[in-house]
Every structure is written in C-alpha cells, then in structure tokens.
Amino acid sequence: MRIDVVTVFPEYLQPLDLSLIGRARERGMLDLNVHDLRRWTHDVHHSVDDSPAGGGAGMVMKPQPWGECFDELIPTDVKPRLLVTSPAGRPFTQAMAHELAAEPWLMFACGRYEGIDQRVVDYAAERMEVTEVSIGDYVLFGGEVAVLAIIEAVTRLVPGVLGNAASLDDESHNDGLLEAPAYTRPAEWRGHEVPPVLLSGDHGKVARWRRDQALLRTAQARPDLLEGLDRGSLDKRDRLL
Ligand SMILES: Nc1ccccc1-c1cnco1
Numbered sequence: 010m011r012i013d014v015v016t017v018f019p020e021y022l023q024p025l026d027l028s029l030i031g032r033a034r035e036r037g038m039l040d041l042n043v044h045d046l047r048r049w050t051h052d053v054h055h056s057v058d059d060s061p062a063g064g065g066a067g068m069v070m071k072p073q074p075w076g077e078c079f080d081e082l083i084p085t086d087v088k089p090r091l092l093v094t095s096p097a098g099r100p101f102t103q104a105m106a107h108e109l110a111a112e113p114w115l116m117f118a119c120g121r122y123e124g125i126d127q128r129v130v131d132y133a134a135e136r137m138e139v140t141e142v143s144i145g146d147y148v149l150f151g152g153e154v155a156v157l158a159i160i161e162a163v164t165r166l167v168p169g170v171l172g173n174a175a176s177l178d179d180e181s182h183n184d185g186l187l188e189a190p191a192y193t194r195p196a197e198w199r200g201h202e203v204p205p206v207l208l209s210g211d212h213g214k215v216a217r218w219r220r221d222q223a224l225l226r227t228a229q230a231r232p233d234l235l236e237g238l239d240r241g242s243l244d245k246r247d248r249l250l
Contacts, residue, residue, distance in 0.1 A: 010112070010167050011040040013089065014156055015078055016119040017057055019043045021153035025160060033170040041160075049077040058122050067123035075118065075129040079136075082116070088137035089116035092159065093130055094152030098141035101159055103182040105142070109159070110166035117159070119152035185238045187231060189222035220247070 014022055022043045025031065033039040047055040050073075058068035083089065090112045099105070109115060118125065133139045144155040165171045181188040192203040206218045224247060227234050 010038075010110075010164070011089070011114040012042070012160060012164075013082060013114075013116045014041075014043045014119065014160075015046050015075075015082075015117065016043065016151075016153055016156075017046050017121055018119075018151065018153055019045045021119075021151075022157065024157060029170060029172070030161065030164055033164065033167070036169075038167065038169050039164060044078065044082070046074050046078060049074040049081070061123060065123075069123050070121060070125040070129075072126040072129045072132070075125065076132065079133065083137070087114070089114040091116050091118060091133050091137050091139045092156075093118045093120065093125065093139060093141045094143070094155035094159070095120055095124065095141045096143055096146075096148055098143035101142050101144050101155075101162070103162070106159075106162040106166055109163045115163070117152075117156045119156055121151040182234075184223075185234060186223040187226045187234070189219035189226070 016022065025041060025043070026034075030039065030041070034041050046057055050057060057070055057074050059071045061067065061069045090109070092109070092115060094117065118129070130139055130141065142155070142159065144158050149155065192207055196203050196208060204218065206214050209215070224235075
C-alpha cells in the first residue's frame, strides 16, 4: 500500500517512523511519504493561507499550492483515494478502516486554520474519489492528529503489518462489540483478583465469560452499538443478557 500525506507540519507525522508502522515501511510493506505543502508555494513567506472570502475570523488554506501538489504527485492514469480530514467529514469507523485498507493508494490532505478552500475538494473530486473524514465531534488545530489515527487504524489491517494477525480477532469493534476486560499476572493485586473463570483452564467458559463481558460493557458504554448489531449474530445465550 502507498500512502502520501500532505501537511504544513511534516514533523507532526514523525510517529509514523516508529514501531510497527516504521518496521512495515522499512520492510517495504508500506510506501509512506510525507510532503510539506510549502514545497508548492513560490512567495518569500511560503504562504499557504489567505483571508476568508465573505469575511470572518481566521484564515483559509488557499487552493494554488494544493493544485500544484496534485499536479506533481498524481499522474493522469493512476489516482489515489483522497482523504481530507475535517470536522465536517464522514465519521471514521472500523468499517471505514477496513474499506480504506483495501485501497492500493491513499492520499491524505491535512487541513489547518479554518479549513481548505472548498474548490480544492471539488476540483479533486472531478479526478479521483474524495472523502472528507472526521475522527470525532471536537475541534483540533489541524488534521494531522486525525491522519495519524486513521493511518494507524488502517495500516494495522494491512496483511503482514501487525505481527500476530490473531490480535485482530478479539478487539473492540471487530464484532460490533467493545472488547472484554483484560487481565494478566499476578492472580491477586492490591486486593483485586483476576476473575477465577480466567484461571479455570476451561476455554469454553472463558469464551462465554468474555462474550458476556463484551455485551455488558457495550450495553453500559455504547448502547448505540447494540442497536446497529445484526441480531442474527447474537446466540440464544446472548439474548438472555
Ligand atoms: N478539527 C479539525 C480541524 C482540522 C482538520 C481536521 C479536524 C478534525 C478531524 N476530525 C475531527 O476534527
């Protein structure tokens, strides 16, 4: 998978040099490139923003650098899927992570200030698939943090990036539920015990306990997820809870 990130703060993306993503890049599993948008500016101040048309507070990212960036990075015959991080975007979910993990080439445009001139999105949408995406209902200084979160969620689904693929099986949102609580040694710690079923060696009982805990946790913290759950995926015991 190829990923390009265009940002005015390339150093914000340095965490992508670390850990499993960094290793996947070294091994050639991820072709990930970070580009400074100011590379496509021509004035002495390398300006990327201007006053908002119609007035108002703040500044808007101007279209010219983005247009020249696309001209250089995107050939005529092969197009990336363009993700524009924005508070007004489509909510990012695990389902979208799976959708994006199937794409051969992703390009992320990190907005700053009051956003990117809308014509950048409209112009790009004439040439490639463009999705404005949000990681939540809150306001950040810019899109870089959102891009880090999305790239981590997506690349860990790319075969070979996550060492032990089994880790993908029992995690939150994978089966529509939040994951069960996790424990390790010692069996008792400061008056708190590991639930005895987890030490029983009975794999069937452990699996049932984890499923019950996942359902209870989801009902308490995210009842909305239960509404969206395919009822067919609930077995008879689930319905008793
Ligand atoms: N607040 C923001 C400001 C700029 C670019 C993205 C965002 C964003 C993305 N998801 C939530 O917020």
